[in-house]
Amino acid sequence: MSPRNRAVLLAEGLSRQGHVAPAVEACFEALRLDEADPLVHALLADLFLAGDFYDEAIKAASEAIELDPDCAPAYLALGLAYDRRGGMWDQSILVWHELAEVRPDLVTAHVQLGEALAAAAFEEEAIEAWKAALALDAAEPRAMYNLAVAALKKEGMATALPGFRKAGELDPSQDDFFFSLAGVYDDGTPAPDPTEVEPDRDARLAAAFALAFEEDFFNAADLIRLILDEDPDDPEALALAGYLYLKQEAVNEAMAVALRGLAVSTKTPTAVYVLGASFAKRTGLNRNAARVFGALAKAVPDEPMPHVLLAESLLGLQRYGQAKQAYLRAVELDPTFVRARFGLAAVLLTEGEYSRAHHEIRRAAYHDTRRQGLFWRLYDDYAQGRE
Amino acid sequence: MADDAAARLYQAFVSQDPAQAITVIEKVKASGVAQAQLFDQLFAPAMSLLGGAWASGAIDEYTFTQAAVVAEQITSFVTLPSTAQDTGITVIVGVIHKDTHAIDKDITTAALTEAGHRVVDLGVDVHPAEFLERAEEAAARIVIVFASMTGTARSVAGVREAFGAAGRDDIVLLVAGGPFAADTALAKSVGANGIVRGAESALKIVAKAAQKAGAA
Numbered sequence: 001m002s003p004r005n006r007a008v009l010l011a012e013g014l015s016r017q018g019h020v021a022p023a024v025e026a027c028f029e030a031l032r033l034d035e036a037d038p039l040v041h042a043l044l045a046d047l048f049l050a051g052d053f054y055d056e057a058i059k060a061a062s063e064a065i066e067l068d069p070d071c072a073p074a075y076l077a078l079g080l081a082y083d084r085r086g087g088m089w090d091q092s093i094l095v096w097h098e099l100a101e102v103r104p105d106l107v108t109a110h111v112q113l114g115e116a117l118a119a120a121a122f123e124e125e126a127i128e129a130w131k132a133a134l135a136l137d138a139a140e141p142r143a144m145y146n147l148a149v150a151a152l153k154k155e156g157m158a159t160a161l162p163g164f165r166k167a168g169e170l171d172p173s174q175d176d177f178f179f180s181l182a183g184v185y186d187d188g189t190p191a192p193d194p195t196e197v198e199p200d201r202d203a204r205l206a207a208a209f210a211l212a213f214e215e216d217f218f219n220a221a222d223l224i225r226l227i228l229d230e231d232p233d234d235p236e237a238l239a240l241a242g243y244l245y246l247k248q249e250a251v252n253e254a255m256a257v258a259l260r261g262l263a264v265s266t267k268t269p270t271a272v273y274v275l276g277a278s279f280a281k282r283t284g285l286n287r288n289a290a291r292v293f294g295a296l297a298k299a300v301p302d303e304p305m306p307h308v309l310l311a312e313s314l315l316g317l318q319r320y321g322q323a324k325q326a327y328l329r330a331v332e333l334d335p336t337f338v339r340a341r342f343g344l345a346a347v348l349l350t351e352g353e354y355s356r357a358h359h360e361i362r363r364a365a366y367h368d369t370r371r372q373g374l375f376w377r378l379y380d381d382y383a384q385g386r387e
Numbered sequence: 388m389a390d391d392a393a394a395r396l397y398q399a400f401v402s403q404d405p406a407q408a409i410t411v412i413e414k415v416k417a418s419g420v421a422q423a424q425l426f427d428q429l430f431a432p433a434m435s436l437l438g439g440a441w442a443s444g445a446i447d448e449y450t451f452t453q454a455a456v457v458a459e460q461i462t463s464f465v466t467l468p469s470t471a472q473d474t475g476i477t478v479i480v481g482v483i484h485k486d487t488h489a490i491d492k493d494i495t496t497a498a499l500t501e502a503g504h505r506v507v508d509l510g511v512d513v514h515p516a517e518f519l520e521r522a523e524e525a526a527a528r529i530v531i532v533f534a535s536m537t538g539t540a541r542s543v544a545g546v547r548e549a550f551g552a553a554g555r556d557d558i559v560l561l562v563a564g565g566p567f568a569a570d571t572a573l574a575k576s577v578g579a580n581g582i583v584r585g586a587e588s589a590l591k592i593v594a595k596a597a598q599k600a601g602a603a
Contacts, residue, residue, distance in 0.1 A: 232439065
């Protein structure tokens with residue numbers, strides 16, 4: 001196999017930057033130089049997929065596979081194209097099977113295979129595929145979302161809802177939301193050494209948030225203790241304490257400190273979140289959780305997560321129509337929000353809208369693979385493997 | 388009064404005394420506070436006191452954890468039951484003969500059961516006469532028949548005919564499935580009293596039908 005020529009590198013660069021049309025042109029230029037390069041056909045397939053040209057994506061990916069049956073990125077593009085085009089379940093199942101064989105360690109291949117099987121009404125086989133995905137990675141949220149949907153079909157929402165919530169907890173977006181409420185974002189800076197933090201409230205709180213972000217809960221808790229020793233009525237410190245308890249499954253402790261934080265100041269969104277999340281973990285408190293998340297959704301209306309949390313609480317109250325509106329709002333705010341798409345699919349299933357439900361799951365699959373950067377991971381591995 | 392009760396409940400938590408906590412709750416209930424209000428009016432303020440005591444260092448980590456365990460033990464006394472109370476309404480559900488699409492039925496059955504209704508699930512591929520037979524056995528006055536194909540949807544008329552032949556026109560026949568949702572006239576033509584368009588719709592229509600049946 002030849003190394004990537006300059007035309008291929010240009011196409012890659014443009015594609016990685018999201019310049020779809022010039023990247024397609026660069027791919028065709030690269031194919032004029034070497035029409036038998038599976039890498040370029042695979043890249044072209046991904047670009048066609050990004051532009052919703054499914055038939056063209058199928059053609060390009062198929063050519064890549066014909067040239068090299070081990071071209072993993074082409075299988076991904078082909079499977080996603082089949083799924084999004086719809087009505088090609090047999091082919092889709094075959095492609096995901098192939099990808100799982102070419103890359104047996106690839107969790108997403110098993111998840112996708114399950115989704116293709118479920119769309120073709122092979123429910124039991126689908127469940128086995130998702131279980132296989134979880135055996136590879138027990139924290140794979142999409143496999144959990146799918147198992148929750150399967151539980152909904154068989155046993156109803158009461159059985160499915162804990163699965164949706166569990167999957168949501170595995171999904172890092174919920175923690176990211178908590179930190180975004182506190183104005184903490186991942187800027188690549190590591191958390192400070194707790195022994196070197198300045199002995200003032202703001203420095204300690206910032207360090208505690210940074211440590212909590214890195215899941216160093218004990219050091220974060222020690223810093224919070226120091227803040228509370230000086231001012232036990234610090235609502236932001238109380239909210240973070242609640243979050244730390246929540247992460248260690250100490251739900252009542254989290255609830256207690258969040259309630260205290262809100263008694264001090266009702267305008268502490270982090271405490272509101274912790275309280276709602278505590279309520280959501282207790283059966284019988286869906287009404288309370290819905291009230292709290294409803295307030296949070298009003299406080300930060302442009303954040304999709306509180307709308308999803310509200311929707312899940314409404315599902316627990318059998319208010320499916322209202323849950324649908326909340327999910328739709330979340331999807332409107334963030335079309336790539338996998339948890340919202342799966343929740344919306346669940347509500348659509350309660351309305352007997354199967355094709356729309358599966359459409360939402362297919363959209364979730366597409367955005368999930370994009371979010372993971374899966375195509376580029378497979379592409380880079382494949383390119384390196386042949387050079 | 389409420390503040391005082393919350394303080395006593397908090398004290399019971401910290402003393403790790405669930406029996407005392409329940410006594411406090413029962414007294415508040417006896418004073419006229421509804422079950423649905425206990426969590427907000429009593430439990431939440433007591434938990435806030437607990438959080439405050441931990442934050443100020445008035446109680447140590449161990450006591451906080453133990454108090455949280457007591458709070459957990461008595462939570463069911465201050466919340467509404469997680470399963471709905473039996474409504475006494477019996478609903479017969481099933482998928483019509485020659486149709487095996489069960490997902491709609493299963494989701495709706497689970498929702499009705501969760502809401503406290505007594506659901507008799509006849510499964511799939513159910514003959515029209517069986518709906519009548521089981522409705523009479525269970526003294527049910529509401530029957531939901533599911534059909535996912537136009538052909539099988541038309542055959543739901545056989546269920547209404549069976550009810551009529553037995554002089555049971557009082558049974559409320561509800562139909563569910565894509566063909567009925569798409570064509571209201573089809574539902575009317577098979578003698579249905581209403582169309583169920585999903586689980587929430589089933590909950591609303593069954594509640595309404597039960598109300599009417601009760602009033603009749």
